[in-house]
Amino acid sequence: MNVCDSGMLGSTLSTYGASQVNSLSDADVVILNTCSVREQAEQKAFSYLGRVEEFKQQNPFIKIVVIGCMAERLGQKIKKRFNNIDLIIGAREIDNAALKIINLCSMSDVSKKDQPDIKSEIIRYVSIMRGCDNYCSYCVVPFVRGREKSLDYKTILNECSLMVKNGAKEIMLLGQNVNSYQYENMNFASLIKKVAAIENLERIRFMTNHPKDLNDDLINIMATNPKVCSHIHLPMQSASDKILKAMNRKYTYERYLGLINKLRITIPDVSITTDIIVGFPYETEKDFEDTLNAVKSIRFGGLYVFRYSPRPNTRAADMIDNVPLEEKKRRHAIILEESNKISIEIVSKMVGSTQQVLIEKIENDVIEARTRSGRKVFVECGKEYELGKQINVNIKEAKINLLFGGII
Numbered sequence: 001m002n003v004c005d006s007g008m009l010g011s012t013l014s015t016y017g018a019s020q021v022n023s024l025s026d027a028d029v030v031i032l033n034t035c036s037v038r039e040q041a042e043q044k045a046f047s048y049l050g051r052v053e054e055f056k057q058q059n060p061f062i063k064i065v066v067i068g069c070m071a072e073r074l075g076q077k078i079k080k081r082f083n084n085i086d087l088i089i090g091a092r093e094i095d096n097a098a099l100k101i102i103n104l105c106s107m108s109d110v111s112k113k114d115q116p117d118i119k120s121e122i123i124r125y126v127s128i129m130r131g132c133d134n135y136c137s138y139c140v141v142p143f144v145r146g147r148e149k150s151l152d153y154k155t156i157l158n159e160c161s162l163m164v165k166n167g168a169k170e171i172m173l174l175g176q177n178v179n180s181y182q183y184e185n186m187n188f189a190s191l192i193k194k195v196a197a198i199e200n201l202e203r204i205r206f207m208t209n210h211p212k213d214l215n216d217d218l219i220n221i222m223a224t225n226p227k228v229c230s231h232i233h234l235p236m237q238s239a240s241d242k243i244l245k246a247m248n249r250k251y252t253y254e255r256y257l258g259l260i261n262k263l264r265i266t267i268p269d270v271s272i273t274t275d276i277i278v279g280f281p282y283e284t285e286k287d288f289e290d291t292l293n294a295v296k297s298i299r300f301g302g303l304y305v306f307r308y309s310p311r312p313n314t315r316a317a318d319m320i321d322n323v324p325l326e327e328k329k330r331r332h333a334i335i336l337e338e339s340n341k342i343s344i345e346i347v348s349k350m351v352g353s354t355q356q357v358l359i360e361k362i363e364n365d366v367i368e369a370r371t372r373s374g375r376k377v378f379v380e381c382g383k384e385y386e387l388g389k390q391i392n393v394n395i396k397e398a399k400i401n402l403l404f405g406g407i408i
């Protein structure tokens, strides 16, 4: 979502003559888009700010802007630690960020162009909603991004059409809980149908899904519409009903498993990925083992595992963070090891199969592409191939997060 927000901001600023550079020494303004989901993300942003401030001491002309969730959460308090910051713009004000930056940098609209420099990227992200209303007890998102709001489908469809006109072949629709998208009488499944009807668009992906809201309409569209990729990110968080309840996730493990079965029966080639939190308050060894066993039996196509960290204002922050850090690290490592083992087994089975891939990049006669399930494939090619084309490849070799194939 932050990549998407940064991209939108970048393209608005480009209409005022700004362009993106790759090093601090070439920049007039540094815009740091921040995340508050885990404490570690905030620590990373702080340490980066420290480096930029040092740079500013030698180069006082440079402007520093902090945007996003950390800016929303801490506001002017960030200035207490870093007093050289020029502007702080919270996540809820992201739509006005461009104007504020333009004023700060005295960019004039003399050089204003009507159309932003939309890079002809093959894959584009589109936000379809803002905020979140779910209040999972560990999560800071509702406090920093505000209440859930679905964006007007007419604007979304225009944005998607424009991107496709500019060369996009794959669009990823984004929201904290895309399954609860609702604008007038348009729900998420009907929105996907409309996006899929855009001519010359090859693929649609979306994230993130909430198990409590995933419905049959969406599963059926994934099964029947060839443009909708057969990948779904369905965060499980835990397989212990006690922990799921304390997390306020509003589903049981049995219900989650029911969805997995339905997805696998309806979409035979589906790849299901997930998020897991270890070390939530009062997670016992037994709770953890339930989660580990679920990972072993479900066999996710991939997963992200996080060590729980208390976030300010959340309900879980009032609970005692009673799983010691060393224990969180141990549980984290065990899940990761298991998941890596399963991933290797899954990709090894793909060797010898034919996969439809979309070409994302070509460099030195090597195609970089992705399968419908979202796995990266490198393919050696002798002749010219077109970016954004879908081709069939034969998988010859597999590594944990990488496949190697030959053109059929």
Ligand code: SAH
Binding pocket: 037, 038, 138, 139, 140, 141, 175, 176, 177, 208, 209, 210, 235, 237, 275, 276, 277, 306, 307, 308, 309, 310, 311
């Ligand atoms: N809206 C998305 C996820 C947003 S945050 C969803 O519900 O799936 C991405 C992931 O970060 C979450 O799925 C969760 O696994 C993790 N996460 C969120 N808050 C956390 C915290 N306080 N500590 C550790 N992990 C956390």
Ligand code: SF4
Binding pocket: 132, 133, 134, 135, 136, 139, 140, 141, 142, 176, 177, 210
């Ligand atoms: Fe956070 Fe839960 Fe909302 Fe996801 S659904 S953003 S985890 S509150």
